[in-house]
Amino acid sequence: MAMELKSYLNSLGWSPANSKFWETLNRERPRIAFLAPPLDTIPSPSGNAIYCLVERLVERLGAGTMAMAVGPDSESAKETPIRDRLLYYNQSLKPSWVFRLLPHRVKKLVFGTGAPELRKYGRSAGAVLRAMQMQGVVVEDVPILVSALASTSGPTVKQVLHQHINAPTGMPSRHWRKVCRSLHGIVFVAQKTQQEAVQRHGEFGLPSRVIYNGVDLSHYSPVKCASPALGLREQLGIAADCSVLLFVGRLLPFKGVAESAEAFNRAGVSKSRMLIVGDPEIQMFRDDAYLRRLKSAAENSAGRINLVGRVAQAELPKWYAASDAVIVPSLGAEGLPKIITEALAMGRPVLASDRGGSWELLREGQNGWLIRDPSDIESMARLIKEVLSDRPALLNLSPGILDRDRPFMSEERMVKEFADMLADWCAGDHTAR
Numbered sequence: 497m498a499m500e501l502k503s504y505l506n507s508l509g510w511s512p513a514n515s516k517f518w519e520t521l522n523r524e525r526p527r528i529a530f531l532a533p534p535l536d537t538i539p540s541p542s543g544n545a546i547y548c549l550v551e552r553l554v555e556r557l558g559a560g561t562m563a564m565a566v567g568p569d570s571e572s573a574k575e576t577p578i579r580d581r582l583l584y585y586n587q588s589l590k591p592s593w594v595f596r597l598l599p600h601r602v603k604k605l606v607f608g609t610g611a612p613e614l615r616k617y618g619r620s621a622g623a624v625l626r627a628m629q630m631q632g633v634v635v636e637d638v639p640i641l642v643s644a645l646a647s648t649s650g651p652t653v654k655q656v657l658h659q660h661i662n663a664p665t666g667m668p669s670r671h672w673r674k675v676c677r678s679l680h681g682i683v684f685v686a687q688k689t690q691q692e693a694v695q696r697h698g699e700f701g702l703p704s705r706v707i708y709n710g711v712d713l714s715h716y717s718p719v720k721c722a723s724p725a726l727g728l729r730e731q732l733g734i735a736a737d738c739s740v741l742l743f744v745g746r747l748l749p750f751k752g753v754a755e756s757a758e759a760f761n762r763a764g765v766s767k768s769r770m771l772i773v774g775d776p777e778i779q780m781f782r783d784d785a786y787l788r789r790l791k792s793a794a795e796n797s798a799g800r801i802n803l804v805g806r807v808a809q810a811e812l813p814k815w816y817a818a819s820d821a822v823i824v825p826s827l828g829a830e831g832l833p834k835i836i837t838e839a840l841a842m843g844r845p846v847l848a849s850d851r852g853g854s855w856e857l858l859r860e861g862q863n864g865w866l867i868r869d870p871s872d873i874e875s876m877a878r879l880i881k882e883v884l885s886d887r888p889a890l891l892n893l894s895p896g897i898l899d900r901d902r903p904f905m906s907e908e909r910m911v912k913e914f915a916d917m918l919a920d921w922c923a924g925d926h927t928a929r
Contacts, residue, residue, distance in 0.1 A: 509587035514579040524559035532565035618644025646678035660831035686853020710910035725817035742819035750828025757793035759876035775806035816842035841905040
């Protein structure tokens with residue numbers, strides 16, 4: 497039976513990340529799959545929030561779950577704690593010449609998305625789930641996969657959509673209603689993204705709930721990171737009385753990183769530095785002109801802006817600990833930026849634009865400051881100057897942030913809420929909470 501299943505999965509373009517997958521399957525057959533978007537892999541080389549979250553949820557939820565994702569480019573990328581419960585899709589998802597010729601607006605009108613080739617991934621995943629007799633699947637962030645998956649999985653595979661950004665607001669309503677007809681529930685990462693979907697399309701007609709993302713507080717520990725952070729500041733030549741502003745994320749236009757670097761320069765705060773953590777070799781949605789703009793801001797900073805490059809997930813906490821404030825100047829759509837959760841877990845206040853659920857965690861003047869218009873360099877510069885000019889006041893915020901906010905940032909809470917939801921789901925209780 498295992499050989500037949502293996503052969504069938506291979507014919508669909510899927511293969512396990514590790515040969516132990518089949519041993520695990522025989523020993524403790526998973527019932528719930530997490531289907532990652534077909535844009536990156538697990539583990540994510542760039543530390544993409546959604547893929548890191550899927551990896552962590554499957555790891556923490558245990559034997560009853562597995563993950564499905566696009567395959568990596570190298571063998572080394574397969575090193576993940578869930579490699580014996582991970583299936584990779586290895587076929588090309590490049591659009592056909594017909595799809596390439598269609599205008600973006602036409603593709604959204606007809607298919608509900610500007611990338612209809614992604615449906616191939618959903619249909620293939622649905623066939624795998626049906627063959628493996630899975631009970632359900634959590635579809636991560638891409639609504640168009642839901643209908644495609646339902647077309648091949650059959651009625652016995654229940655679907656929950658885990659919606660991170662506000663993608664439903666960009667879909668035509670008739671396509672969103674079709675998605676909802678195939679779902680058993682929707683999980684949003686913030687109340688605002690849930691509300692925006694209702695405002696755009698009306699009530700869902702099915703259960704929905706909000707589960708905020710969390711982080712491992714044993715890893716994001718200010719106490720454990722205090723000494724490494726001091727070493728990092730010394731290594732970077734940052735004086736003890738210097739205020740440090742930190743950006744962590746993808747170096748893309750919708751993240752607003754170049755704008756924030758320009759605003760930092762214009763603020764002209766003496767004894768201040770800006771650290772920008774992000775991979776300059778990013779390929780997904782790469783914008784070379786924007787990267788040149790960012791590099792130009794760094795070159796014009798007289799050495800006060802450090803383009804750090806890519807930092808491993810395991811090393812991130814000490815970078816937060818080495819900073820005094822974190823900036824999240826998003827220009828585009830967000831769900832709930834994990835940078836905010838990580839910053840608050842490390843006791844660091846945040847300057848953030850009002851995107852997605854960011855301001856469901858932040859309070860003006862207590863643990864955050866609102867960037868009213870991240871495209872307005874001058875106003876952002878005034879805010880940065882106000883915040884960074886008084887480092888003792890910044891440091892005094894930390895104890896209050898830790899005591900009040902840190903417990904809510906816990907991964908334990910997130911995992912428990914997911915476990916409770918899946919238990920209800922498997923028992924057939926689909927009542928919204």
